[in-house]
Amino acid sequence: MLRIYRRLWQVNWAEQWQYRANLLMYLLYWLVSPIVYLAVWTTIANSRGSVSGLTTNDFVTYYMTLLLVDQLTSDITIHILAYKIQDGTLSGELLKPVHPILTNTLVNNIAFKVLIFIVLIPVWSVLYLLFQPAYSTVTVQSVLIALPAILLDFGINFLLGATLTCLAFWTTRVFSIAEFYFALASLLSGQFVPLQLMPPIIQQAARLLPFQFYIYFPVQLILGRVLPETILSNYALGLVWLAFSYVLFRWVWREGVKRFSAVGA
Amino acid sequence: MASLKLISTFLKINLQIALAYRADTVVNILINLMWLGWELLGLSIIFSNTETLAGWGPGELIALLGVFRLVNMLMAAVIWPATEKFNTSVRDGSLDYTLLQPVNSLFLVSFSRIVVWRIWDLILGIALIIVGIQWSGGVVTFLNLIYFIFLVLSGTLVIYSLWIVLIALTFWFVKFDNNVTILQALMDSGRYPATIYPPWLRLIVTYLVPIALATTIPLQGLRGDLSGRQVLIFLGVGIAAFWIALRVWKAGVRQYSGASS
Numbered sequence: 001m002l003r004i005y006r007r008l009w010q011v012n013w014a015e016q017w018q019y020r021a022n023l024l025m026y027l028l029y030w031l032v033s034p035i036v037y038l039a040v041w042t043t044i045a046n047s048r049g050s051v052s053g054l055t056t057n058d059f060v061t062y063y064m065t066l067l068l069v070d071q072l073t074s075d076i077t078i079h080i081l082a083y084k085i086q087d088g089t090l091s092g093e094l095l096k097p098v099h100p101i102l103t104n105t106l107v108n109n110i111a112f113k114v115l116i117f118i119v120l121i122p123v124w125s126v127l128y129l130l131f132q133p134a135y136s137t138v139t140v141q142s143v144l145i146a147l148p149a150i151l152l153d154f155g156i157n158f159l160l161g162a163t164l165t166c167l168a169f170w171t172t173r174v175f176s177i178a179e180f181y182f183a184l185a186s187l188l189s190g191q192f193v194p195l196q197l198m199p200p201i202i203q204q205a206a207r208l209l210p211f212q213f214y215i216y217f218p219v220q221l222i223l224g225r226v227l228p229e230t231i232l233s234n235y236a237l238g239l240v241w242l243a244f245s246y247v248l249f250r251w252v253w254r255e256g257v258k259r260f261s262a263v264g265a
Numbered sequence: 266m267a268s269l270k271l272i273s274t275f276l277k278i279n280l281q282i283a284l285a286y287r288a289d290t291v292v293n294i295l296i297n298l299m300w301l302g303w304e305l306l307g308l309s310i311i312f313s314n315t316e317t318l319a320g321w322g323p324g325e326l327i328a329l330l331g332v333f334r335l336v337n338m339l340m341a342a343v344i345w346p347a348t349e350k351f352n353t354s355v356r357d358g359s360l361d362y363t364l365l366q367p368v369n370s371l372f373l374v375s376f377s378r379i380v381v382w383r384i385w386d387l388i389l390g391i392a393l394i395i396v397g398i399q400w401s402g403g404v405v406t407f408l409n410l411i412y413f414i415f416l417v418l419s420g421t422l423v424i425y426s427l428w429i430v431l432i433a434l435t436f437w438f439v440k441f442d443n444n445v446t447i448l449q450a451l452m453d454s455g456r457y458p459a460t461i462y463p464p465w466l467r468l469i470v471t472y473l474v475p476i477a478l479a480t481t482i483p484l485q486g487l488r489g490d491l492s493g494r495q496v497l498i499f500l501g502v503g504i505a506a507f508w509i510a511l512r513v514w515k516a517g518v519r520q521y522s523g524a525s526s
Contacts (some may be wrong), residue, residue: 025446032453035466043461044315051314130465176292183303192307197314 004098005107012108016115017158023112024186037078037192038063038131043226052197060133062194066220067124068159070191074152075161077101078178080108085168087259094257101162101253109158137224145231146221152238159245160210166249169256192218210241268372275377283381298333298371299504301389304330304456326457328397329484333455336421336479337463338454342383343376344428348445355435358523371429371514398487405487412486412496419503420479424448426510427474427502433510447474455480478502501505 016023019030038059045056054062081101084090093100164181167173186192188202188211195206206212217234220226226234283290308330311325321329351374354360363373397403431444451474455463459470459477470477482499485491491499 003522022445025443025450028446032450036457036462038455039462039466040311040318040457043319044311047317047319048315130463173289173292177294180299183299187303187306193310198310199313231415 008104008107009111012104012111013114016108016111023115024119027116027123030070031123033190034063034066034070035127035204051208053180054194057134059194060131060139061135061223062219064124064127064131064133065189065222067120067127067216067240069119069150069218069222070215071113072150074156075154075157075219076109076112077105077158077161078165078174081105081165082168082174084245085165085256086172090260094260097172101249106158106160109235124217135223136220139224142222142224146218147212149218149235149238152235153218154236156210156241159242159249163245163249163252166252166256169259173224181183183210185214188212189214190219194220210245213238213241267368271368271372272376275315275379276381279379280383284403286393288483290478293382294385297386297389308417313455319458321439321458322401324401324403325397325398325484325488326397329458329480330456331390331393331395331397332417332483333480334388335417336384336424336476337452338383338386338390338422339421340449341386342380343378344425345445345449346378346380347375350374350430352444355521356439357360360521361523364518371511374432375425397513403488406489409487409489412491412493413483416483416486416491416496416499418481419500420475420483422477422503423478423506428507429510430513433513433517436520451476458484 019246041051041054041059041063042056045054049055051059068130081090084093090100093104126171164178165174167177188206188209189193190206190212191214195203195212198206206216213234217226217238221231271334305327308323308326309328311318316322318326351360363377364370373437393397428445428448435444451470454466454470455476459467459481462470467477478499482491486496
C-alpha cells in the first residue's frame with residue numbers, strides 16, 4: 001500500500017509541477033480577501049481600541065495564522081475530480097484495485113499543498129514584515145495541540161469536498177451547487193471574521209457545523225485562545241464529523257459509481 | 266451610429282445564446298442573489314460591531330457595494346469573456362478575421378461577446394446605490410451627482426485602458442495568457458473603501474491596478490469629499506490612460522503577424 005502511495009506521489013507531484021505558473025495566480029487570487037478583511041477589522045479595532053475584547057494585534061495574528069491554516073486544511077477535490085466524472089475519464093481509475101479518491105485524489109491534494117507552501121512561505125514572510133504580528137500567545141504546546149486538529153480538519157474538508165464533487169454523478173451543475181457550499185463555508189468557517197463577532201444565532205449554528213474546523217478552531221488553537229474544556233469537546237465533535245463525512249462519502253460514492261457505469265455503458 | 270447598431274446585434278446574438286441555456290441563467294441569477302445576501306450579511310456583521318468604518322457609515326458602504334457591482338458587472342459581462350476569446354485568437358491566428366473587418370479592431374475584440382444575464386447586476390447595482398444614499402441620510406447635491414457619474418465613467422475607462430495594455434502584451438508574448446489575472450485578483454478589494462487599506466495596498470489599488478479609481482473615488486465625489494479641481498484631474502487621468510492604451514494597442518496590432526507565418 002505504501003508503495004502505491006509513493007508512486008502516486010511521484011505522478012501527482014509531476015502533474016502539479018506542470019501548472020506552477022497557474023499556482024502563483026491562484027495564490028494571488030486567494031490572498032486578497034483575507035488581507036482585505038484584516039484591513040477592515042484592524043481599522044475598526046484601531047478606532048475603538050478593541051472590538052468585543054479583540055485588539056488590533058489579535059486581528060492581525062488571526063488573519064496571518066489563517067493564511068497558513070487555510071492552505072493546510074483546504075481541499076481542491078472538486079477541481080481535480082469533477083471533470084473526470086463529467087467527461088468519463090474516471091473509468092480508467094475505476095479499473096484499478098484501489099479506491100481512486102482515497103489514493104489518487106488525496107495524494108494530488110497533498111502534492112498541491114506542498115507546492116503551494118513553497119510559494120506561500122516567502123509571500124507570508126513579506127506580509128509578516130508588513131503587518132508585524134506579535135505572536136506572544138503562541139507556544140510550542142499550542143502548536144502541538146493544533147497539529148492533530150489540522151489533520152482532522154483537512155480530513156473533514158476533504159471527505160465533504162469529495163462527497164460534494166460526487167454529486168457530479170447526478171447533475172452537470174455541480175459547480176453551482178458547490179458555490180452555495182463555499183459561501184456557507186466562508187461565512188461559518190471564520191474566514192470573514194472570527195466567529196465570536198458573529199450574531200449569536202449564527203455563532204450557535206457555527207459551533208455545531210463542520211465549517212469552524214476548516215479555519216476558526218485550528219487558528220484559535222495555534223493562538224492559544226481556546227479553553228481546555230472546549231478543546232476536548234471540539235476534538236470530540238470533530239471526530240464525529242469526520243466519521244459522519246466518511247460514511248456519507250462512502251455511501252454517495254457507491255451510489256454514484258453505480259449510476260456512472262449505467263451512463264457510460 | 267454603426268457601432269451602436271453593431272452592439273445591438275451583438276446583444277441580440279448573445280441573448281439568443283443565453284436563451285438556449287435558460288436554466289443556467291436562472292441558476293446564475295440565484296447564485297448572484299445569494300452572494301448579495303452574503304455581502305449584506307457581512308456589512309451587517311461589521312456594523313453590529315462599530316458605527317463607522319473609517320468615517321464611512323452603513324449606507325455609504327451599501328452604495329459602494331452598488332458601485333463595485335456595476336464595475337464588476339462590466340468586467341464579468343464584457344471584459345473577461347472578451348479576454349478569453351482574444352487570447353485564443355492570438356494563439357491560433359483567428360484574430361486575422363477580426364483585423365480584416367472594416368470596423369475598429371479594438372471595438373470588435375471588446376464587445377463581440379457579452380454574457381447577457383450579468384446585465385441584471387446593472388439594475389441591482391443602481392438599486393443598491395439609491396438605497397445606500399437614502400440610508401446614509403446625506404443630502405446629495407446635483408453637482409455631486411454629476412461628479413459621481415463622471416468619476417465612475419473615468420474610473421472604468423482607466424481600468425479598461427489597463428486591460429487593453431495587458432491584453433495587447435499578448436501580441437509580443439503569445440504565451441502570456443494569464444494576462445488579466447492581476448486585475449481579476451484585485452477586483453475584490455473594491456468592495457471596501459481604499460482608505461482603510463495599509464499604505465502599500467492603497468498604493469497598489471490606486472495607482473498600479475486602479476480599482477479604487479472606479480469604486481472608492483466616485484463615492485468620495487458623491488459624498489462631496491472632492492473638489493472640482495480634483496474631479497477634473499481624475500477625468501484627465503481617465504482620458505490620458507485611454508489615449509496611451511490606444512497607442513499600445515495599435516503598436517501591438519502592427520506587431521501581430523498571424524499564427525501561420
